[in-house]
Every structure is written in C-alpha cells, then in structure tokens.
Amino acid sequence: MTNDIWAVADIEGGKLKSISLQLASKAAQLAAALGGQSAAVALGKGAQEAAAALGATGVNAVLVSDDAVYDAYLAQPATDVLAQLIQQRQPKAVLLPATVTGRDVAGRLAARLGLGVEYNVTAADVADGEIAMVVPAFGGQLNVNATFAGDGTRLIVARQNAFAITKTGSGATTETIPAPAAPANGAKVSGPFGTEGATEEGHMTTVNGHPQYVPPPSRSNVEEAAIIVSGGRGVGGPEGFADLDALAKALGGAVGSSRPVTDDEWLPHHHHIGQTGRTVKPELYIACGISGAVQHQAGMQTSKYIIAINKDKDAPIFTFCDLGVVGDLKVVIPELTKLVEDYKASH
Numbered sequence: 001m002t003n004d005i006w007a008v009a010d011i012e013g014g015k016l017k018s019i020s021l022q023l024a025s026k027a028a029q030l031a032a033a034l035g036g037q038s039a040a041v042a043l044g045k046g047a048q049e050a051a052a053a054l055g056a057t058g059v060n061a062v063l064v065s066d067d068a069v070y071d072a073y074l075a076q077p078a079t080d081v082l083a084q085l086i087q088q089r090q091p092k093a094v095l096l097p098a099t100v101t102g103r104d105v106a107g108r109l110a111a112r113l114g115l116g117v118e119y120n121v122t123a124a125d126v127a128d129g130e131i132a133m134v135v136p137a138f139g140g141q142l143n144v145n146a147t148f149a150g151d152g153t154r155l156i157v158a159r160q161n162a163f164a165i166t167k168t169g170s171g172a173t174t175e176t177i178p179a180p181a182a183p184a185n186g187a188k189v190s191g192p193f194g195t196e197g198a199t200e201e202g203h204m205t206t207v208n209g210h211p212q213y214v215p216p217p218s219r220s221n222v223e224e225a226a227i228i229v230s231g232g233r234g235v236g237g238p239e240g241f242a243d244l245d246a247l248a249k250a251l252g253g254a255v256g257s258s259r260p261v262t263d264d265e266w267l268p269h270h271h272h273i274g275q276t277g278r279t280v281k282p283e284l285y286i287a288c289g290i291s292g293a294v295q296h297q298a299g300m301q302t303s304k305y306i307i308a309i310n311k312d313k314d315a316p317i318f319t320f321c322d323l324g325v326v327g328d329l330k331v332v333i334p335e336l337t338k339l340v341e342d343y344k345a346s347h
C-alpha cells in the first residue's frame with residue numbers, strides 16, 4: 001500500500017459541491033504529512049471544469065472523466081471505476097463525501113473490495129503514520145477517536161464542513177481516466193435533482209399514498225445553502241411547507257426539515273437534517289415548529305445564526321438559538337415573508 005490519499009468529488013447537475021474542495025484540501029494535507037501523493041477524482045458532467053478548482057486545493061493530481069455514464073446511472077459506474085483504480089494504485093485512504101452518492105459509493109466499495117469504512121468523520125489527521133479520525137456518537141454528545149486496524153485502503157466518509165478549504169495554487173496534473181461500460185442492470189437516475197420535470201415552483205405530489213410537498217431543485221440542496229428555512233412537525237402537514245418555501249424563495253435559501261417530516265413523506269428525504277440526515281452549516285438557519293431534539297441539533301448546530309419560531313416558550317430549541325420568536329408559525333412566516341419581499345422591493 002502507498003501513502004497516497006485521494007478525495008472523491010461530488011458533482012451534481014454539472015456543479016461541483018463545496019464538500020469536494022474540503023475533501024481535496026484534506027487529502028493534500030494528509031498526503032503531505034505521510035510523504036505520499038494526493039489526488040482528487042472527479043466523475044461525470046462538469047468533471048473537466050471542476051479540475052482547476054480541485055487542483056487549486058494543493059492536490060498533486062486530478063483524475064477526471066466526464067463520461068455520460070456517471071450521470072445516467074446511480075452509484076455503480078463510480079464504484080466500478082474507483083474499485084479498479086484502488087486495486088491498481090493502492091492508495092492508503094480514499095476520502096468520500098457524506099452525501100447520498102458518496103455514502104452509496106463507499107458502502108459498495110467496502111463490500112466489493114473487503115475494505116474498512118468509517119462514516120460521518122468530522123476530523124482526520126496523521127498520528128504515528130496512521131490516520132486518526134474523530135467520529136461523533138450519541139447524537140454528537142460524544143466524540144470517538146478512531147483509527148483503522150490492518151492493511152487495505154481506508155475508506156473515510158467525511159461530513160460536510162468537517163475540513164477547511166485550502167488554496168495553495170495549482171501545480172496539479174490532470175489525468176483522464178477511462179469510463180466503465182454502462183451497467184447491464186444499473187439503477188438509472190431520475191429526479192429529484194434531474195432536469196426532468198424540474199420547475200422553479202414547489203408543488204404537491206403523492207408518494208407511497210401520502211401527500212408530499214416538493215420544493216423546486218433550486219431550493220432543495222440544504223448542504224450548499226447559505227440560508228435554510230427548516231420545518232418540523234409543527235408545520236402541521238405537507239401543505240404547510242408552501243409557506244416555508246415562499247420564505248426560502250424570498251431569502252434565496254433552501255427548505256430543510258426535521259426527521260418526522262420526511263418519515264411521514266411531507267417532504268422528500270434529502271431535506272432531512274440531523275444525526276441521520278444531512279449536516280448543514282448555513283449562515284442562517286430558521287427553525288419553524290422544530291422542538292430542538294439532540295438528533296436534530298447534531299445536524300445544524302454549527303449554523304452561524306439560528307432563529308427559532310415555536311409556539312411553546314419552553315421548547316428546547318430556545319436554549320441554543322440566537323433569536324427566538326414565541327408564536328404561531330402560520331402567522332409569523334407569512335408576515336416575515338412579506339417583510340422580506342417589501343424590503344427587497346424597496347432596496
């Protein structure tokens with residue numbers, strides 16, 4: 001096994017997600033500390049364009065393929081090519097993003113190659129020639145120090161915003177890697193981020209017999225959003241999310257939720273924030289009708305500013321928000337949306 005460290009980028013709809021730069025920065029740092037080489041791997045539409053930004057993080061190489069097979073199928077083509085590259089080149093570790101795709105690919109790689117995988121990593125550094133990681137447990141109440149035992153490439157799935165982005169200029173080489181054949185029975189990509197049926201307005205639909213509110217793609221990516229308007233059980237049902245979506249639209253943000261909301265199919269699952277959902281770090285997080293359970297807090301506690309709207313003055317969320325509004329969200333949110341729209345119209 002070499003001392004090389006790779007970072008796998010996440011590109012969605014041709015756009016490089018910021019977590020890709022965070023992982024590439026960390027790969028460069030870990031490889032330098034271990035005396036190895038670092039590389040970022042970018043697959044799918046937009047990979048060629050992403051190479052420059054990935055290279056600027058200080059990695060030695062960027063491996064790219066913008067073959068259409070990666071965008072047409074779910075995780076299988078990425079797994080195929082990464083499994084082959086790992087077997088050929090034997091990196092010490094591969095950093096993958098804790099996104100839907102990254103988690104999926106990591107699990108498949110671990111199973112196919114018999115490798116160890118660590119999920120939800122929030123810190124990684126070199127100690128005694130090994131990668132020492134921090135992994136939160138019990139809803140973020142406890143931090144566990146973890147290292148891999150044995151040989152074999154380590155698969156490290158890191159959370160959004162776990163690592164800082166470095167910009168050291170680009171001396172990176174770009175290598176185009178061959179794409180695998182289309183999988184015979186691979187699951188194909190369709191929505192919610194696809195272009196099929198995408199509209200700029202939210203709409204109601206039915207999923208598994210349950211009514212569901214679907215915000216438009218531009219307000220669906222909570223991990224990249226600077227502002228998140230997030231709703232919990234207090235929103236009362238899927239139709240209530242139209243008001244939250246209107247506020248998110250006025251603010252230029254995205255719509256998030258607590259877990260019961262997506263468990264009950266009120267919103268699609270990729271809106272769920274928390275210990276078992278997405279980890280977010282926006283400038284502003286507006287929690288509407290969310291009680292503030294530790295499992296929810298685990299996914300949004302590093303938001304810069306937290307505003308809570310809740311009709312229960314004793315709700316736990318008021319113990320860790322920056323600004324609390326005790327009131328009925330059905331009254332407060334439309335008022336707030338109007339204030340934002342009026343402000344924008346007059347400035």
Ligand SMILES: Cc1cc2nc3c(=O)[nH]c(=O)nc-3n(C[C@H](O)[C@H](O)[C@H](O)COP(=O)(O)OP(=O)(O)OC[C@H]3O[C@@H](n4cnc5c(N)ncnc54)[C@H](O)[C@@H]3O)c2cc1C
Pocket residue numbers: 231232233234235257258259260261272273274275276277288289290291292293294295296299309310311312315327328329330
């Ligand atoms: C292993 C495990 C993992 C979990 N992972 C997650 C996770 O990742 N993310 C997550 O969110 N949860 C997670 N949970 C669930 C978590 O414990 C809570 O049950 C959940 O976060 C509560 O969601 P909520 O705040 O929307 O609902 P509730 O706790 O029911 O709170 C609803 C709130 O809305 C307020 N409200 C009601 N009506 C109005 C109104 N009209 N106006 C204003 N306020 C109103 C109420 O006062 C209340 O505070 C997990 C649980 C377990 C056991």
